Amino acid sequence: MKFLKTASLVLAASVALGACSEGDVSNFSPEQVIENALEQTEKAPSYYGEATMDMGDVKLTLKEWTDGKNRRAEVSSDEGEAITVFKDGVMTTYDKTNNKVITMDTGDTMGNLPSPQETAENILHVIKDTHDVKMVGEEKVAGRATYHIQAIEKKETLFGNQDFWVDKETWVILKAESQMGDAVSKTVYTKFDTKPKLAADTFELAIPKDATVEVIDADANEVDLTEAEAKALYPELRTAKGVEVASISKMDGLKGEPEITFEYQQDGHDFVSVSLFKDTLTEEETKLEKGEEQVEVLGEQATYEKIGDFQLLNFAKDGLRYSIMPTGDGITKEQLIDFANKLEK
Known part of the structure; x- marks a missing residue:
């Protein structure tokens, strides 16, 4: 179950920052890049992405699809594979390794768990106050032009030092690195398509008949x-x-x-x-x-x-x-x- 817990966390808090924006993207300061990214977090785009995540002792690969409302994410590692679908206010996770399904009502959107947009937004809000931010330059990630901004903590924080590579067209974070003491974590998108062809069953989850199913009611025990x-x-x-x-x-x-x-x-x-x-x-x-x-x-x-x-x-x-x-x-x-x-x- 350790893998399922890790996978579920990653599915809920992966580092994509979905946002569409048009206009002049030249001559931005790092603060302006952050502000533009934050301003766009309310506009959830349609996209398909593939990413790798290295959290030291845990290494994962992620594939995700979203139409701006629903979301599908597939996470795999040496320990197993898990699939999570957010659709119509319900989150369903299938742990292939243990043949177990967990479902939970999360409301009208993609869930009360932090969305990729909200997770990145929270981090960006924090580093504005606790880190010195500078523009490193412009670099390519997943074949796309990005702004590389670096945030060095002014004093010790839980987030440590951070690097973000922000897509110049969509303001999506395509790459992120953080260092907290000796621990280093990296997330990088190797593919990012803002005009994906989504199949009709993309946000459907085929559940084996012999799978164990657990339904969680978040408010049941309160x-x-x-x-x-x-x-x-x-x-x-x-x-x-x-x-x-x-x-x-x-x-x-x-x-x-x-x-x-x-x-x-x-x-x-x-x-x-x-x-x-x-x-x-x-x-x-x-x-x-x-x-x-x-x-x-x-x-x-x-x-x-x-x-x-x-x-x-x-x-x-x-x-x-x-x-x-x-x-x-x-x-x-x-x-x-x-x-x-x-x-x-």
Whole structure:
């Protein structure tokens, strides 16, 4: 199943940045290239692409087809092959190696999982603030003219140093390289056709009759709770007194333990989200990672990280692990820590 997990991640977050654009593409600064790419992410084009991905110990080949609404992606490696189709709001993945099918309702578009466009857009948004960006030059990738832009981190981030090769005609990222410490990952398109001939059954998936089928309902295990019910599950939990609670929900965590989430508001506006679960993490799992900062909360060691607009404060107290994220605008690190220090039984 390791391959299926890796393949599913790649299918959802491959590095294509689909976008069509016409006009003068000369004399762009690297910042303008990024802005043009970001502006085009809302226009999902029709294309066929083939790419290779090298993530160190995992090497994959990818083929993908999209008509701007539906998508098919095929991933293969030495460990096996998987096919994923997004069609009419349903994601279906077939793991050929294990003859297993997983289906999930993802909504009206190609899925709530990050699309290639959204994944690249998120990365580009982050490097605008955390990296020094420069234009390296113009190079050919998959036989197409691209702008090569390089982003060097100003200080340690989770994304490390990045190189992007952006198609001059469509603003699609045709090649990407990232270096985080000693780890280097590369994705490069070897074929990219913006006018593909898509067969009528391109977005159909033939499922063998003997395949095991698992249907995932993303919302099935989420239920609303009262504060009293939350306290009954975790008597030691801490809450923010005097802060409006918009909602409390429970769902099964990754290790089977209930995970409770409090959504707090301030002056009628979203403020912070607090998720908590039984602390079963090992010392290795809580080791300080690249880009994290050690701080103190409620007399305990905590970690804080900020990547672009994303912030996370994480700590354990009384056998429970808390993850606190801002959901409102303009919330600072100091405000998050101050909020956490005021949590009480």
